[in-house]
Amino acid sequence: MSKWIVAKFGGSSVKDAEAMLRVSNVVDANPDIRIVVISATQNTTNQLEFIARAASSGDSETLKSLILELTNRHTTIANELFSSEEVHSELKYLYDEVELIGETISNARMFTPKIMDQLYSVGERMSSLLVSDLIRLRMPDHKVTLLDARDVIKTNSEFQKAEPQIDLIAEKTRELIYPHLNKDSIIVTQGFIGKDLLGNTTTLGREGSDYSAALFGEAIDATLVQIWTDVAGIASSDPRLVKNAKFIATLSYDEATALATLGAKVLFPTTLLPTKRKDIPVFVGSSIHPEAGGTTVTKYQDGKFSLKAVTFLQKKEYGIVSFIGCHLDQSPHLVADLRSYLGESSFDFYDLTSVSVSFKIVNSDPTLALIKAHEILVTHY
Numbered sequence: 173m174s175k176w177i178v179a180k181f182g183g184s185s186v187k188d189a190e191a192m193l194r195v196s197n198v199v200d201a202n203p204d205i206r207i208v209v210i211s212a213t214q215n216t217t218n219q220l221e222f223i224a225r226a227a228s229s230g231d232s233e234t235l236k237s238l239i240l241e242l243t244n245r246h247t248t249i250a251n252e253l254f255s256s257e258e259v260h261s262e263l264k265y266l267y268d269e270v271e272l273i274g275e276t277i278s279n280a281r282m283f284t285p286k287i288m289d290q291l292y293s294v295g296e297r298m299s300s301l302l303v304s305d306l307i308r309l310r311m312p313d314h315k316v317t318l319l320d321a322r323d324v325i326k327t328n329s330e331f332q333k334a335e336p337q338i339d340l341i342a343e344k345t346r347e348l349i350y351p352h353l354n355k356d357s358i359i360v361t362q363g364f365i366g367k368d369l370l371g372n373t374t375t376l377g378r379e380g381s382d383y384s385a386a387l388f389g390e391a392i393d394a395t396l397v398q399i400w401t402d403v404a405g406i407a408s409s410d411p412r413l414v415k416n417a418k419f420i421a422t423l424s425y426d427e428a429t430a431l432a433t434l435g436a437k438v439l440f441p442t443t444l445l446p447t448k449r450k451d452i453p454v455f456v457g458s459s460i461h462p463e464a465g466g467t468t469v470t471k472y473q474d475g476k477f478s479l480k481a482v483t484f485l486q487k488k489e490y491g492i493v494s495f496i497g498c499h500l501d502q503s504p505h506l507v508a509d510l511r512s513y514l515g516e517s518s519f520d521f522y523d524l525t526s527v528s529v530s531f532k533i534v535n536s537d538p539t540l541a542l543i544k545a546h547e548i549l550v551t552h553y
């Protein structure tokens with residue numbers, strides 16, 4: 173049976189020329205990678221939102237300088253990676269599209285989710301153009317195809333949180349991807365974006381490129397979906413907030429989904445739906461240190477009590493700290509521990525599922541509550 177891997181690289185993994193070179197090294201190192209899914213360069217999607225806001229408020233000076241910063245950043249990457257002029261003319265088309273959408277929004281003095289999705293898509297289309305040209309340059313023995321993800325990821329018309337249409341995606345995959353699924357071919361495409369049945373550009377929700385990778389994985393019956401980011405896997409808590417967080421070797425689909433839904437930004441919450449449907453393992457690792465290994469998410473779930481991670485989610489009026497693991501209701505100590513670490517009146521019970529138990533943090537600094545909850549995990553379990 174063929175081994176087909178879908179490898180997704182997030183914004184942090186394509187943030188500049190050096191990062192893109194690392195991406196090409198990761199792809200070159202694994203002959204089974206067939207589809208490479210690329211996010212917009214770091215902060216580009218936010219910047220496209222600023223562009224839309226400046227345009228809608230009629231602030232033409234800010235609009236001009238934001239567009240210039242965005243285009244300069246991509247032109248700099250192109251200059252650092254390529255000596256040929258060709259990529260610049262292709263980028264220019266995309267820069268013109270940003271200008272044109274900016275003008276349309278300025279004239280209307282407002283922007284809709286529909287036009288925002290069209291504007292968002294330019295971010296992923298710029299970065300995937302650069303990465304595809306780079307992989308083509310560095311892997312001359314391969315046929316590298318830049319695929320417009322919108323031709324495959326068919327969705328409904330709910331702009332900014334579009335629902336993928338799985339049967340249509342399968343049909344488009346047979347037509348447009350299958351002919352390229354051989355060991356000498358690599359498809360580079362975009363995460364996050366799709367098209368509705370009327371041909372309008374849609375997006376799957378902010379940070380939704382992980383979901384795109386999983387959808388491509390499901391559509392080609394991949395043997396593995398890789399999510400390459402800036403940390404060496406899924407950790408027992410956000411390593412940015414909790415310094416002694418430890419990377420977890422394995423998680424079940426349900427645990428990883430709970431973790432993502434309850435606040436861990438490392439994965440988009442619906443990523444595990446398509447992969448679970450087809451029982452495809454998902455690997456999460458660092459494109460900066462690929463040798464460091466990472467986390468593998470599969471269907472296997474611990475049969476007995478296990479506590480794996482602590483997450484934090486900010487709701488409008490309160491924060492929620494959640495413990496993720498298995499059979500957490502079987503721990504007689506968790507609530508008592510929380511009481512002794514946080515104080516009697518600092519939390520209320522919020523929710524219990526088969527893979528999580530959540531508490532509403534009421535009278536305590538939420539980040540501190542997360543750190544203390546993580547201390548409980550490290551010290552007692």
Ligand SMILES: Nc1ncnc2c1ncn2[C@@H]1O[C@H](COP(=O)(O)OP(=O)(O)O)[C@@H](O)[C@H]1O
Nearest residue numbers: 182183184401402406407409410412436437438
């Ligand atoms: N439990 C966790 N394990 C690992 N990373 C986490 C966790 N919770 C939150 N994160 C954060 O997720 C970040 C990676 O996600 P993101 O910034 O969206 O990356 P990318 O640009 O690759 O999409 C990490 O840098 C980390 O701070």
Ligand SMILES: N[C@@H](CC(=O)OP(=O)(O)O)C(=O)O
Nearest residue numbers: 182183211217378379380381
């Ligand atoms: N670029 C989009 C989609 C995405 O998933 O990005 P990242 O993989 O960098 O989180 C966003 O920022 O929302």
